[in-house]
Amino acid sequence: MDMSFTPEQIAFRQEVREWIQSAMPKDLRAKADVDGNFDNAEVMQWHKVLAKKGWVAPHWPEQFGGPGWDATKRFIFSEEIELSGAPALSPFGLAMVGPLIMQFGSDWQKERFLPKILAGEEVWCQGYSEPNAGSDLASLATSATQDGDHYILNGQKTWTTYAQYADWIFVLARTNPDVKKQAGISFFLVDMKSDGVTAKPFLTTGNTPAFCETWFENVRVPAKQLVGEPNMGWTYAKALLGHERTLVAAVGISTRAILRIKRIAAETSEAGRSLLDHPGFRAKIARLEMKLESLRMANYRALASAQLGHAPGPEASILKLRGTEIQQECFDLMMEVMGENSLAWFNEPGVIPPRQQWVASTFNYVRAASIYAGSNEIQKNIIAKLILGLPTK
Amino acid sequence: MNFDLTEDQQLLVKTVQKFCKTESPVERVRKMRDVERGWTPETWAKIGELGWLMVAFPEDAGGLGGSMVDAGLILEQLGKSLVPEPYIASVALGGMAIAKAGSPEQIEQFLAPMLAGETSLALAYSESGARFNPHCIATKAEKTADGYSITGDKTFVLNGHAADRLVVAARTSGEVGDEKGIGLFIVDPAASGVTVQRVTCMDSQNVANIRFEGAKVSGGQVLGEPDGAGPLLDYLVDCGAAATCAEGAGAMQAALAMTREYLVEREQFGTKIGTFQALQHRCVDMFVETELAKGTALMAMIKLDDPDPNERRRAVSAAKWQLAKGGGYVGRQATQLHGGIGVTDEHDIGLYFKRLHILGTLFGDEEYHVRRYMNLPGFVSNVA
Numbered sequence: 001m002d003m004s005f006t007p008e009q010i011a012f013r014q015e016v017r018e019w020i021q022s023a024m025p026k027d028l029r030a031k032a033d034v035d036g037n038f039d040n041a042e043v044m045q046w047h048k049v050l051a052k053k054g055w056v057a058p059h060w061p062e063q064f065g066g067p068g069w070d071a072t073k074r075f076i077f078s079e080e081i082e083l084s085g086a087p088a089l090s091p092f093g094l095a096m097v098g099p100l101i102m103q104f105g106s107d108w109q110k111e112r113f114l115p116k117i118l119a120g121e122e123v124w125c126q127g128y129s130e131p132n133a134g135s136d137l138a139s140l141a142t143s144a145t146q147d148g149d150h151y152i153l154n155g156q157k158t159w160t161t162y163a164q165y166a167d168w169i170f171v172l173a174r175t176n177p178d179v180k181k182q183a184g185i186s187f188f189l190v191d192m193k194s195d196g197v198t199a200k201p202f203l204t205t206g207n208t209p210a211f212c213e214t215w216f217e218n219v220r221v222p223a224k225q226l227v228g229e230p231n232m233g234w235t236y237a238k239a240l241l242g243h244e245r246t247l248v249a250a251v252g253i254s255t256r257a258i259l260r261i262k263r264i265a266a267e268t269s270e271a272g273r274s275l276l277d278h279p280g281f282r283a284k285i286a287r288l289e290m291k292l293e294s295l296r297m298a299n300y301r302a303l304a305s306a307q308l309g310h311a312p313g314p315e316a317s318i319l320k321l322r323g324t325e326i327q328q329e330c331f332d333l334m335m336e337v338m339g340e341n342s343l344a345w346f347n348e349p350g351v352i353p354p355r356q357q358w359v360a361s362t363f364n365y366v367r368a369a370s371i372y373a374g375s376n377e378i379q380k381n382i383i384a385k386l387i388l389g390l391p392t393k
Numbered sequence: 394m395n396f397d398l399t400e401d402q403q404l405l406v407k408t409v410q411k412f413c414k415t416e417s418p419v420e421r422v423r424k425m426r427d428v429e430r431g432w433t434p435e436t437w438a439k440i441g442e443l444g445w446l447m448v449a450f451p452e453d454a455g456g457l458g459g460s461m462v463d464a465g466l467i468l469e470q471l472g473k474s475l476v477p478e479p480y481i482a483s484v485a486l487g488g489m490a491i492a493k494a495g496s497p498e499q500i501e502q503f504l505a506p507m508l509a510g511e512t513s514l515a516l517a518y519s520e521s522g523a524r525f526n527p528h529c530i531a532t533k534a535e536k537t538a539d540g541y542s543i544t545g546d547k548t549f550v551l552n553g554h555a556a557d558r559l560v561v562a563a564r565t566s567g568e569v570g571d572e573k574g575i576g577l578f579i580v581d582p583a584a585s586g587v588t589v590q591r592v593t594c595m596d597s598q599n600v601a602n603i604r605f606e607g608a609k610v611s612g613g614q615v616l617g618e619p620d621g622a623g624p625l626l627d628y629l630v631d632c633g634a635a636a637t638c639a640e641g642a643g644a645m646q647a648a649l650a651m652t653r654e655y656l657v658e659r660e661q662f663g664t665k666i667g668t669f670q671a672l673q674h675r676c677v678d679m680f681v682e683t684e685l686a687k688g689t690a691l692m693a694m695i696k697l698d699d700p701d702p703n704e705r706r707r708a709v710s711a712a713k714w715q716l717a718k719g720g721g722y723v724g725r726q727a728t729q730l731h732g733g734i735g736v737t738d739e740h741d742i743g744l745y746f747k748r749l750h751i752l753g754t755l756f757g758d759e760e761y762h763v764r765r766y767m768n769l770p771g772f773v774s775n776v777a
Contacts, residue, residue, distance in 0.1 A: 001402075001462045002395045003695050072394065262776045276773060279764075286767035293711040294719075297688035304394040315688065318681045377674070384673035388653055388680060391665045 003300060005072070012073055016080040023049055024086060032085035034354040035260050037208070037361060040123075040165045046087040047120040057094050057118055064102060064110075065118045071306040075246055075299075082252025090162065093117035093124035096240060097170045097189070104228040104236050109189065113168075127157040127171035127190070127214060128237070135378050137172070138181045138234060142216065144173035144188060151175070151188065151226065153196075153219040159372070163199035163212035166192050171216070172233050179231075187233035189225040190216075206365030207346065241374070245316045246306050248373075249299045249323035254292050257330035261285055264356055265337045275337055284336075288329055295322050314387050321379045324369040331363040396691065402466055408443065409470035417476045419647075419741050425477045426597030430555045432477040440478055441510015449484055454492040455505050461485070461632060465639035465694040469687075472643025475748055477598050479513045482552035485636040487514025490560045490577055490629055494617030503558050503579055515556035516633075517547040517580075517603055518626060525757040527562075527630045528572050528623055532605060534563035540611040541565070541578060541619070543586075546604050551633075551755070553601030554591035556582060561605070565620045572623035577616035584608055596747040624702070631709045634756035635693035638709075641716040641752040642690040645683040648727040648745040652676060655731055672730060679726050682719030689715040703769050710762040710769075717753035717762070724749035 005013070024032065028042060038046070050056040058074045060066030069077065082088075098117045101109050116122040133140040142155025153173055163169065169190050176184030192199065196219040201209040228236055262285060265275040275281045302316040335342040338359060341352040346361040370376040384390045398406065416436060425431055440446060449464040450456025457463075464484055471480060491504040491514075506512040523529030532545025543563050553559065559580045567574025582589050586608035589601045616622065656667030656676060666672055689712035696708035724746040728735040735742050757765070766772065 001398075001691070001695060003692065005394060259775065262773065266773075266776050276776065279767075282767045282772075283763050286763050286772065287714070289772075290711040290714045290763070290766060293692075293708075294685040294689045294715045297692045298685055300394060301396050301688050301691075304396050308395065308397060310397075314680075315684045318684050322681060322685070380674045380677040381670070383677045383680060388673075388676055390653070390656060390667040390673050390676065393664070393668060 003297075005076070009072055009076060013076045013080060016077055017084075019053070020080060020084045020086060023053065024084070025049065028087065035085055035256070035358060037358045038087035040162055043087045043090060044120055044123065047089050050089070051119050056089070056120070057098065059095070060098065060118070061102070064098075064114050071246060071303060075303050078247050079252035079255075082250060083256050085256060090123065092126050092161065092166075092170070093122070096126065097124050097168075100170075100187070100236055100240050101189075101227065103239065104187075104232075106224065106227075108224060109227065113189065122167040123162070123165055125160045125163040125166035125169050125192075125212075125214075127160055127169045129159045130156060131158055135375055138185070140172055140174065140185065142171065142173045143177070144175050144186060144221070146175075146223070147220075149223045150220045151186075151223060153188065153190065153216040153221055155216050157214045157216075158211070160199065160212045160214040161210055163192070163214045164201045164209070166199070168192060169197075169214065170227075172237060175230050182234040184231055185233040186230050187227040187236050188221050189227065190219065190221050194219050194221070196220075204365050205367070206361040206363075208361065208365060210365070245312055245319060246299065246303045249295055249319035250327060251292065251296045251299050251323070254295075254323070254326045254330055257327065257334070258285065258289050258292060260355065261288075261330060261334050261337055264334060264353075264359075267353060267355070268337055268339065268341075270339075281337060284333055288326070288333055291329075292326055295319070295326060298322075317379075317383050317387055320373070321376050321383075324376060327369050328366050331359065331366050334359050335363050398466070402463065405445075405448075405463065406466050406470060409445070409467050410473075412439075412443070413470055413474040413476060417471075417474055417478075419474045419744060422475050422477060422597065422744050429591065429599075431597055431599045432479060432555070436476075437478050437513060438510040440480070441508065446480075446484055446488070446510060447508045450488070450492045450504075450508065454495075454500050455508050456492070460694070461635060461697050462691070462694045464636065465690060468636055468639040469643035469646075469690070472640035472748075472752075473647040475596075475644065475647075475744055479515070479552035479555065479598075481633055481636045481640065482516065482556065483507050483514040485632040486516035486551065486629055487556065487558065487560045489632050490516060490616060490625065491579070493628070494577060494622065494625055498613070499579065499616065506557075512557035513552055513555060515550050515552040515559050515601075516562070516629060517550045517553060517559045518562040518630070519549055520546060521548050525761045526570070527626045528575065529570050530562050530564050530575055531569045532561070532563040534565050534576050534578060534610075534619065536565070537609065540609060540614065541576070543578060543580065543605040543608045543610060546602065548602050549592065549600045550603055551600055553582075553603050554589060554599050558582070559587075559603065560616065562622065562626050563605075567620075572627070574620050575623045575626055576619035577622040577625070578610045579614040579616060580605075580608060580610055594751060596744070596751045598748075598751070627702070628697075628705070630756050631693075631705055632697060634709050634713045635690070635697055637752040637755050638686070638690035638693050638712045638716045641720045641749060642683070642686045644745050644748050644752065645679075645686050645720050645723045648723050648742065648749070649676070649679050649683050651742055651745070652679065652727045652730050659732075675726055675730060679723045682715075682722050686712075686715050686719045703771060706765060707769055707771060710757075710766040713757055713762045714759055714766070717759035720749040720753050721759075 062068040144151040171188045175186040196217040198215045199212040201212045268275045298315045447456045448459040452458045534541040561578045561580045565576045586606045588604040659666045693709045693712035699705045734740050
């Protein structure tokens with residue numbers, strides 16, 4: 001029984017930490033130091049810095065340009081990136097369509113797409129959800145009908161994150177309407193510049209243009225851009241869900257958020273006394289930190305198990321669920337500590353201290369954490385069925 | 394990082410599981426609650442024969458050279474069927490005190506018989522008004538010609554009603570609350586000047602209030618330095634806390650499993666109630682708390698012997714917080730999901746509800762550990 005990192009792993013952590021310090025461009029560093037949020041251009045700027053170092057895709061096999069790290073090194077790297085306040089990279093190419101192409105794609109698809117994802121030369125977005133297919137994703141209505149060596153795509157996707165900046169979109173579309181809904185879906189790679197594709201951004205409650213609605217009107221997609229076999233898209237998409245489960249708890253993000261709460265508490269006073277010295281607030285912060293420590297330990301158990309090559313144990317299933325709850329609670333408490341300053345809308349320079357400027361936006365946007373990638377209620381349905389074996393009928 | 398059990402540990406866990414099933418299933422709690430002692434020397438002797446009382450101690454103290462992690466594995470299984478024998482009091486508290494501070498003679502005389510399951514021990518430290526703080530000790534140990542004379546009142550001494558020997562924390566100097574000036578003394582509860590009053594607890598695992606009125610102890614009964622046991626006492630109470638976390642994780646697993654069974658069997662409105670999403674999600678919330686508690690119990694055991702005592706305190710407080718809060722939740726929701734039957738004395742789920750409250754409260758409740766945690770120096774170390 002051992003919960004320590006090896007000297008080699010500790011040295012690796014130090015190496016990563018020092019590299020981030022030296023490699024992060026000055027303007028990004030200035031923003032990270034006050035826990036600012038990054039826009040798409042800044043995210044891609046950071047993507048390219050990491051790509052140049054060869055660290056942009058920690059989980060990719062070496063043959064596709066990954067650094068060849070084991071599960072623990074990937075965890076350490078991810079945690080250090082999160083702790084540094086650096087921009088979070090877009091997951092759609094690196095974490096989603098990239099690994100999916102590696103596993104199920106053709107040689108042409110691998111050669112055509114993977115290097116450009118790695119280099120940050122092509123940005124991807126995700127065409128899964130539709131206005132009437134959210135948690136019940138399999139009931140999606142976007143259709144793809146074969147026409148010679150093309151498919152004709154028609155339909156509407158939504159929550160297509162940063163589609164306005166994307167070069168490509170991966171799309172789940174129905175190729176067979178006459179079978180069980182999960183069995184008639186295919187997985188397509190679609191050029192956003194194709195005729196008939198329209199992406200229209202809309203604001204989130206956090207006032208960020210993170211999402212788009214994306215329409216497909218008789219879009220011609222070459223058949224070689226269908227991944228794997230027709231009607232297997234649902235199976236492929238599901239296979240991807242189990243990837244990198246040891247990182248979904250985002251303990252680095254919440255660790256930094258709690259430090260941010262403490263720093264804001266330290267710079268906030270009530271009748272001359274710092275809130276960090278206020279027993280009531282201090283106890284609230286302590287409770288949240290202990291909650292995070294219990295998640296960190298569950299994460300360590302899942303990580304050690306993955307490192308030893310075991311299948312994920314029951315502890316892995318709770319990581320996303322509890323991790324997103326904690327992320328939200330961090331911002332709830334941050335707003336509470338800010339008091340009247342939490343009333344100001346975000347990025348009001350000179351009105352509230354720099355460290356507090358971005359909190360209100362994230363307080364709003366972090367609501368999405370328990371909704372995307374399978375809402376927490378869906379996560380609970382899955383645990384109830386698959387782990388607890390509770391009956392469905 | 395590796396949390397896999399070794400082959401020996403796997404075997405240990407299997408053996409304890411089997412023992413609990415045959416020797417002490419949860420039904421036994423009902424018989425034991427009518428017995429004054431609350432447990433039986435016969436079962437204790439069997440536990441001793443199996444070597445489970447030795448696992449946490451070094452070989453030079455007569456142990457098997459394991460650690461509290463191994464004791465935790467045993468406790469987790471004992472917790473599943475609420476085995477009432479005084480494992481925590483004898484191993485994590487009294488036994489650990491003697492192993493850590495005792496002379497070879499004291500170890501031979503007082504620890505060895507406990508390791509064999511022939512005797513049981515208790516640590517008498519808590520006093521009225523201390524509310525979990527181990528250094529709030531007013532009981533006095535006054536120097537006499539050939540030893541000490543102890544005077545004071547101890548409350549809620551785990552296994553204090555049945556222990557063959559008490560390890561008593563008493564003050565040789567200083568003020569209530571001081572870490573310095575505390576000594577540990579091995580006392581025979583049958584000695585003159587000692588009055589043991591059994592107190593029945595909610596979970597039927599009994600404790601005692603013990604009055605010392607000039608109880609005499611010889612020099613040979615002093616454990617370590619008579620004024621320097623404060624840090625050890627702090628460690629022992631953390632040992633006890635970590636032990637409750639392990640046992641509690643077991644009790645939570647059992648309460649969850651029992652509730653899950655009920656949801657799968659019970660029918661209402663013409664269907665299994667386990668099909669109802671509201672109940673499913675509640676059961677998942679119980680599962681989440683249980684998985685977290687399993688991990689934090691392990692963390693507490695691993696960190697018990699960390700060279701930095703604050704690292705130990707941090708881990709133990711976080712684990713105890715998870716047990717108090719998560720165990721409390723599981724106990725309450727297990728009762729709720731059982732419906733009316735859950736509040737009958739006849740159903741076993743109530744036994745878990747009770748035990749989880751006791752475990753959550755012993756050695757510091759939620760509030761106490763929040764305050765201890767938030768006042769550790771590391772809590773604000775990197776804020777500036």
